Amino acid sequence: MTSGRREPEAQVREPVPVPFPLWDRTATSGTFLSLDGIDGCGKSTQCRKLADWLRGRGYPVTTCRDPGGTALGDQLRTILLDSAHPRTPEAETLLFMASRAELIAEVIRPALDRGEVVVSDRYLLSTVAYQGYGKGINPQLIWNIGREATYGLVPDLTLVLDLPVAVARARLNRPVDRMESLGDEFFERVRKGFLQEARFYLRPVRVIDATQSVEAVHECIKQEVSRVLETDSGT
Numbered sequence: 001m002t003s004g005r006r007e008p009e010a011q012v013r014e015p016v017p018v019p020f021p022l023w024d025r026t027a028t029s030g031t032f033l034s035l036d037g038i039d040g041c042g043k044s045t046q047c048r049k050l051a052d053w054l055r056g057r058g059y060p061v062t063t064c065r066d067p068g069g070t071a072l073g074d075q076l077r078t079i080l081l082d083s084a085h086p087r088t089p090e091a092e093t094l095l096f097m098a099s100r101a102e103l104i105a106e107v108i109r110p111a112l113d114r115g116e117v118v119v120s121d122r123y124l125l126s127t128v129a130y131q132g133y134g135k136g137i138n139p140q141l142i143w144n145i146g147r148e149a150t151y152g153l154v155p156d157l158t159l160v161l162d163l164p165v166a167v168a169r170a171r172l173n174r175p176v177d178r179m180e181s182l183g184d185e186f187f188e189r190v191r192k193g194f195l196q197e198a199r200f201y202l203r204p205v206r207v208i209d210a211t212q213s214v215e216a217v218h219e220c221i222k223q224e225v226s227r228v229l230e231t232d233s234g235t
């Protein structure tokens, strides 16, 4: 292997048609929300609070976390986060994608078809930030693979909880997993990835200052989510 990562060959090939139709979101009535950000940004707490608030307002809600949430996804999550076995960034990228494809097929898509609000703890943008910016896989390649692995499903609203790496690390006041044990430089790159790549979703992405208190962040999230739900219901 030579040093540095090669440019993906896809850049010199004609685009290959997607072998199945991308999912037509206009045929479903549900709303897809995802929360993302570096480890320690507080998104798991905020996912719970958001789901509780939505349920309190009468919305049927499905929550999920990526990776995980299905039989295969839970096994992949264990391999990805707990196993000390070395793996290439390429393999890691594809395992995260595999878990996500299952999650969409078994959990997210059926819930959206039922008209529910789906709150996902992480989604595709995490792979772009962690495996792309963090581990050197070409971000465009990840978007391309992701488009196929997700059937083109993009959240109606993505909330990126942003905060300095040092603050996030101080909040991880517990034993860390494989990913969390990576150094601050890694997480600086990942943070940059979230901030620079979010716009490529081509759907609303809001960056929220996660140094605020839990309640203040929750307020910001509620405001952003209300806007999307009002648009969806045509009010």
Ligand code: TYD
Pocket (backbone or CB within 6 Å): 039, 044, 065, 066, 067, 081, 096, 121, 122, 123, 124, 126, 127, 128, 130, 131, 177, 179, 180
């Ligand atoms: P998370 O569920 O936020 O961890 P925890 O429940 O322990 O707070 O995310 C799991 C880890 O996996 C986290 O370090 C981010 C990483 N990750 C990736 O590297 N790529 C991905 O595509 C995803 C979804 C997560």
